Amino acid sequence: MNRKYRKTVIAGNWKMNKTPSETKEFMTQLKAILPKGRWCDVALCVPAVCIPAAVRAMRETRVGIGAENCNANASGAYTGEIATNMLVDAGCKYVIIGHSERRAMGETDADVNAKVLAALNAGLTPIMCCGESLEQRQSGITTEWITMQIKLGLAGVPEDKIRKVIIAYEPIWAIGTGKTATAEQAQEIHAYIRTILREKFGAAADETPILYGGSCKPSNAPELFAKEDVDGGLIGGAALKAADFLAIGKGFPQK
Numbered sequence: 030m031n032r033k034y035r036k037t038v039i040a041g042n043w044k045m046n047k048t049p050s051e052t053k054e055f056m057t058q059l060k061a062i063l064p065k066g067r068w069c070d071v072a073l074c075v076p077a078v079c080i081p082a083a084v085r086a087m088r089e090t091r092v093g094i095g096a097e098n099c100n101a102n103a104s105g106a107y108t109g110e111i112a113t114n115m116l117v118d119a120g121c122k123y124v125i126i127g128h129s130e131r132r133a134m135g136e137t138d139a140d141v142n143a144k145v146l147a148a149l150n151a152g153l154t155p156i157m158c159c160g161e162s163l164e165q166r167q168s169g170i171t172t173e174w175i176t177m178q179i180k181l182g183l184a185g186v187p188e189d190k191i192r193k194v195i196i197a198y199e200p201i202w203a204i205g206t207g208k209t210a211t212a213e214q215a216q217e218i219h220a221y222i223r224t225i226l227r228e229k230f231g232a233a234a235d236e237t238p239i240l241y242g243g244s245c246k247p248s249n250a251p252e253l254f255a256k257e258d259v260d261g262g263l264i265g266g267a268a269l270k271a272a273d274f275l276a277i278g279k280g281f282p283q284k
């Protein structure tokens with residue numbers, strides 16, 4: 030299926046950067062340079078305390094605000110955690126789930142799965158991350174690893190909900206390292222992920238955006254986004270500057 034039938038998306042992941050005041054400043058700059066016409070979907074996932082400022086600033090714009098994590102439980106004794114309905118009430122549209130930096134802190138595929146289901150139930154768009162380490166790539170187990178992350182992470186997702194999921198392929202060796210996967214390496218894994226999704230969800234999987242993440246910047250985005258199965262980017266470092274972030278979105282071939 031041609032990718033014009035699915036959304037193209039640029040999503041920012043601020044990680045543990047920026048205060049609420051800095052968020053306000055960033056959003057003012059972003060608003061000033063947002064393209065007016067038809068464009069890709071734009072999401073910005075920010076630290077929890079920055080969500081109110083981001084939502085307030087981006088009301089009535091094309092930019093959807095998201096969180097960087099959530100808890101799968103509806104409520105209760107989970108000190109420091111944030112439930113999906115709280116994110117919805119705060120104005121979030123997206124939530125990143127299973128980022129490798131959170132997996133490194135102990136998040137398992139079962140946790141990721143529970144969060145994906147909770148996010149979908151609440152009406153949020155989960156951006157579910159997957160990706161191999163350098164060691165796994167060098168051992169030749171990249172596809173096995175990705176298959177496991179996708180299948181376990183999406184277990185129990187109903188067929189009609191897969192369109193609401195965004196997958197982000199983020200090879201760990203490319204995150205924050207300046208070492209981007211080549212467009213060919215990204216396309217190979219994205220196409221592979223699409224095959225797994227098709228086996229599991231049928232034709233609906235063709236509508237699931239698969240984003241690339243890992244040292245994506247304005248200079249390499251056009252080559253990556255030109256690939257059939259690369260539907261956008263999950264951007265870390267380059268999403269901290271409004272102009273760089275939007276310049277990445279300009280990398281899409283016109284739809």
Ligand code: 13P
Nearest residue numbers: 042204205243244265266
């Ligand atoms: P960088 O763009 O800084 O490599 O980070 C990618 C990432 O982890 C996005 O989630």
